[in-house]
Amino acid sequence: MTYLLSLLDKSPIDQGRDGAFALHATARLAARAEELGYHRFWVAEHHDMTNLASSVPEVLIAYLLAKTSKIRIGSGGVMLQHYSAYKVAETFNLLASLAPGRVDLGVGKAPGGFPLSTRALQTAIDPARKADFADQLSDINTYLAADPNYEGAKATPFPPSAPERFLLGASVESAELAASKGWELVFAGHLNGDPENLRKTFEAYRRASGGKSPILALAAFAADSEEYARERVGNLRIVKVFLPNGQSVNVGSEEQAAEFARQAGATDYRTEEKVPSVLHGTAAQIRMELDELHRLYGVKEFVLDTPALPAAERLSSIELLAKERLSLVA
Template structure:
């Protein structure tokens, strides 16, 4: 099974935002050494929980620090940016790291309403033309003249670069057919709401048309994972993430607790039920157990690659998740 990395540059309690970005670099270097397929940086705004607000900038740094692993965004939230700027950014990245850059786009805002309006300088955000914007960016990246009149009298430089792979993100299935029709890869965020289904992925495959960016359909599925040598260790490390999700659902997001603090966190019976139900969103167990679960999911749904997001409190525990899974699945 191909494995990849999704990183949000998490700022766990007692750590700093700058430190979270350095840890992203450490993770990229490890992933490169272990043979992971790609590493993507997410985009989050207006939060003290994550430091990944400018994934395209971090991607440039990570590409310079690695040799073989593909580097990209999972994703850049295109509602905030001009297609011309998107094209220029990713063409520049690809010029520096040809054959290793992924142009990963998402339709979500990546932040709350205050962040959305600040990014649009107070103007109502444009949310009605996402697929048109994606089309225009792809045309500009491919040195084509866009159909959109606003962009057909300029070019996106640098020209004549090795094309990045293009990917469209989704968490409900709405983007599956659209990704296929555009010859883009499809990345499903299973950790977001757990609604992955075979019909969603089949709809993508059945509508796929080869493009300059991708010759055949490619599917990644992103999972939140906490793995360790034993299930008991994994449960200990996973509890802060489980509590963070509970708090987020109640509108109380913040930094992740330490595992020790999480053990003493007061939970109601309903909280415990929700944590148990959330195991389809958060895979927890020994490395062997998690690896077997990922293999079962791949057989059931028919995807190509599992993308792992893992947020134990300590960097040592986090890196160990990726080492253990590589040992089991490579």
């Protein structure tokens, strides 16, 4: 079975370390991923997080492009609600001019942070004039088309090849939107692993895109033994906080849940603690699960989210998985 393997790293901050160490650990991971033959390496966008260091993915992307030579580097993803489509297109056109044929633009709808950081990011945005998500995708398409005859603002410099475009989502609505705008769909299985939702979303994307296969993002951790992998993943937790206005969001701890509610101005909230959905075990066991998902859904590429574990363990995991993938992917 042939499919591509790629990586997503959120630059988690190890206990006793700082953000600088986390970012350089991500750079080391990207360089090693290139050596091991992974197809893409993406970084995330999270704001005002004490446990995650990647707040400005486009800056980190530029650094990673300079530290590598052939692996594709991109965002998984830019949180589009905070920015103008023109600025996003301009930024990624510049990156693609620096590293032609290696830049991916992935975007998402989530805020990527707590209410105070969202308000700070959007302080200059007039809510009455704020474009909706679908319109922003259309605008980015226009700017990335690099048409010299276009009479509007041009997102220069125009690169030799445009960045590849990816929409991160986990719903039929996202699938249909991605297809209608000509964007690749990346199903966020690491955030929503419901099999029935996955099936419906994949089917909707294939129908709307004329038969294209989506990419599937999953969290995965490989170790030398199943027992050790289970122990490490078993210590991971997600806390879902539910606010009275119907809003719900996943955070990393009860303390973060309380802080999110405080920033949202809510005193009456509830939480649910869950173990995150992470493929775990030996590399051979994870390979079998990926093989089965490929067989069931025709997945052409998996983006494996490295869990928030110490840098040495994330590195070991991708090395073990690479050994298994040698017989899978050219």
